[in-house]
Structures are given as C-alpha cells and as structure tokens.
Amino acid sequence: MTFDLENLLSYAKLSIYSRTEMRRLQHGILVIVIHLALIGCTQSSHLCLDPAGCIVIHSDEPIQIGVIAPLSGDRSCPEARTTLENLNQLIGDKKIKGHPLALSIWDTYSTYELMETALVELSAQPTLVAILVIQCQSTAQEEALLKTWMNYNYFLVTDPTRLVKGIAHLDSLIIPKGEDLILPRSLWRAVIIGDQELK
DSSP: OOOOOHHHHHHHHHHHHHHHHHHHHHHHHHHHHHHHHHHHHHHHHHOOOTTTOEEOOOOTEEEEEEEEOSSSSTTTOOOHHHHHHHHHHTTOOOOTTEEEEEEEEEOOTHHHHHHHHHHHHHHHHHTTTEEOOOOSSSSSHHHHHHHHHHHHOEEEEEEEHHHHHHHHHHHHHHHETTTEEEEEHHHOOOOHTOSOOOO
C-alpha cells in the first residue's frame, strides 16, 4: 500500500484546521451561553416580550388604581364624589386572577400643587395600572399639566367610562406567571388610552 505524501499532508492540515475551528466554535457558544446566563441573573425572572415593558404584580400585591380628584376646596363638585362612589362600588371585593383591586385616592383640595404631587407620587408606584383624574373646573395651568402627563404616562385617563371598560378587560390581558401577574404595557395602553376600539 502506497501513500501519496502530498495528499497525506493535505489531510493532516485539514484535520488540524477542523479541530481548531471546532474549538473556536465551542468557545463562541460557551461565551454566548455565559452572556445569556448573566443577563438572566440581572433581569427579572419574568418573561416580558412587550417592547414597552410589563407591569409585574407580585403574589402579595393588589392591582392598584390611582384616583386624583378635587373632593374638597373651592372648585370641588358633587360629580367627583359620585364618580368615586361608583368606582368603589364597581371594584368592591372584585379580584382579578386572585389579586384584589385597590384604589389609591388623592384629594387635590382644588389646588394645582397637590394635583402635581399626586401625579408624581402615584406614577412612582410600580404596580399602578391606571390613574383616573376627575376634574370639575380645571384651570389652564392644570389642563397643561395633564396634557404633559398624558404624553408621559401610559395610563393617565380622564374618562371614567374608559377606565371601567379597561377594568373589564384586565382579566383577559393579564398573564399569570406562577403566583405573580404580568400586564403588557402596549396592550394595556391600547385599551385604557383608546389607541384601538374596545370590542
């Protein structure tokens, strides 16, 4: 049996090249796996595919709805109290996927400063799903403030009817993850703000 020296050398080079490339490929895969594992450690364990992010409501937390209204002061009105009472009756002992609904109510005493404070404080609550602003006789300054916040805050509404319809749709939008709940922001915005018609 004879061996062609040139073919033998070519085969040896090919084997060495293949092994080297295989090591590089294995190294690359290992780096990717480690990178993904580190990302997983630094982020929430919840899977959120919504580009706008998700509201995560943990097992021991209620689903929070903020209400800002001039319940007292020189520009208060009976309609504000009636709307609040109706909302309280609607929520009652209602639960969505085992989580109670809870209202966080702020009386502005008919002042711009307290309305602004309420907007800042409520927006900082991570489990808040909506802020309803009930208005009686708004000043131009308050209207400008609300316009700014409507552009900034995904879930600021001034129409109680839309909030009520949104609450009715929450059960179908919220995704259970273990004992926690995940609410995709883009879908919820479409319902609560009215980017699409409710069906």
